[in-house]
Amino acid sequence: MLAEATLRALTERIGAIVDPDLGQSLGELGAVHSITEGDGGALDVYLELVPPIYRHLAQQLDRDIVAAAGSIVPDRQCVVHARPLVIEPAVPKRLLSGVQDTIAVASGKGGVGKSTVAANLAASLLLEGLRVGLLDADIYGPSVPTLFGLEGATLLAEKRDDGTIVGYPHEQYGIKVASMGFIMQRDQAAIFRGPMLAGYVRTLVEQIDWGELDTLVFDLPPGTGDVQLTLAQQVPLSGAVIVTTPQRLALADVRRSIAMFRRLNVEILGVIENMSYYIPPDAPDKRYYIFGQGGGRSLADEAGVPFLGEIPIHDDVRTASDSGIPAVLDPESSASIRDAYRTLTLALLRYLRQQNARRRQQPTVEIRL
Structure with missing residues (x-):
């Protein structure tokens, strides 16, 4: 003794x-x-x-x-x-009671690689030993089924004794995955009015049994519309991660996205700059800044939010994505890709813990208008 x-x-x-x-x-x-x-x-x-x-x-x-x-x-x-420790969420939980943290991955505009970043971020969180889910709420172009090799999959569901219908995510590579693509037919055009968009998102959130998760990642559609509003108002988000590319055209839209989340009292956990530079396959030590340099970091400094890191353009990302596996989980992918995602994931987790520590010390006041 x-x-x-x-x-x-x-x-x-x-x-x-x-x-x-x-x-x-x-x-x-x-x-x-x-x-x-x-x-x-x-x-x-x-x-x-x-x-x-x-x-x-x-x-x-x-x-x-x-x-x-x-x-x-x-x-x-x-x-x-x-x-x-048990940390009270920013908004008292009525949904997703078994999920510790919820992270929205957003972008001000399309074409910045947001879904690819969301998939690889979820995979990087898994590699850090966390229980992870990924909800593809990009109703206009659900990419997660392709990125996870789940094309043609449908939403798993059952009717319980009390008459309620509950859905279950697919589990792929150890990550729980649900997508609008499991509900829509392949190649179906997403033509929905605002209330319909909100209804589909609520279905994915409210009627899917995610079980116990450390982190649930939301892949949002680009822009600042009904889906983002629905999530921010009805889901207890831990925060949002904003994906951009270096050029000025993308940065202008990101400013609007940051302003929207702040207006909705959603914490900005950081900015990720995708397609920061090109690494040629025959010269892996070289970097070409095709879209300019440092735009994402400058924007993060201007907005007073963390800059999480840069992700290069690399053919291995395309190859892995087309094969239905996140690049960070593909042993054939370049170490530069895995290292970039690991760096930004560790930065994200550090800021998330800091936020949770502040939340533990401060009382939560909810005002709903």
């Missing part, structure tokens, strides 16, 4: 370790729940951390805690257990 002085020393030493995302010690955050002696004399350290708890964070804290414990009891094995 641990001596009281030893336990106190362990608690102080481990409590002094700084959470790399939040910039505060584990002790200040109240994250050290308990330290106990397990089987064979091993130390079990139990943490309660602000979510999401992702692989890179868990590995870093594990290394730091094992080293700290070893400096006091070098003859003991140390095992770290981490569980997420």
Whole structure:
């Protein structure tokens, strides 16, 4: 059994370790729940951390805690257990009660590769050990079935004993996926009035059983219309990620998208610049800035929001997408693609944890007009 002085020393030493995302010690955050002696004399350290708890964070804290414990009891094995704190959502949840965080991926205009970014972002979150879902709400051009090799798939549904109809997402590569493309016939033109758009989106959100997820990613249609309004008003969004390309024409539309989410009190988690530069297959060390350079970062600085990262133009992205797999999950894809997505995903998770930490400390006031 641990001596009281030893336990106190362990608690102080481990409590002094700084959470790399939040910039505060584990002790200040109240994250050290308990330290106990397990089987064979091993130390079990139990943490309660602000979510999401992702692989890179868990590995870093594990290394730091094992080293700290070893400096006091070098003859003991140390095992770290981490569980997420319960964080109240920005809007009290009536929907998606089993989902911790909801992220909308949006763009001010079409043609910037938003759906490809959303698919690879979801896959990158999966690679960080999170339980992930992807809802393709792009009613005008649902691309997720193609990106995940689910073309021709239909929405799975059943009628329950109480008469309600519930749908179930497809699971592909470990990601739960639902799409407008599962409801519409292939090549069907999406000609809908505003109320119909909102109704389809509500169906995907309200009637699909997503189960327990750490993160649900929404792929929104481009622009600032009815689908965006429906989600922002009815779904407890953790925040929005804005996708742009470097040129001025795209940036002007992104400003409008940021303004819309702010007006709806949706946090902007960051800007992603897609197609930042071209990497030729025969010269992987070269970069060509076809659409200009630095536009996304400048816009993020101007708007006072995080700049998450740049994604290059690379033929491997097209090849993987056409084959029905996100590029970051394709072992044949270039390391430059995987590295770019990993960098921006880690940045996104850091900002998301910071936001959740603020939400934990501040009371939520909901005003509905």
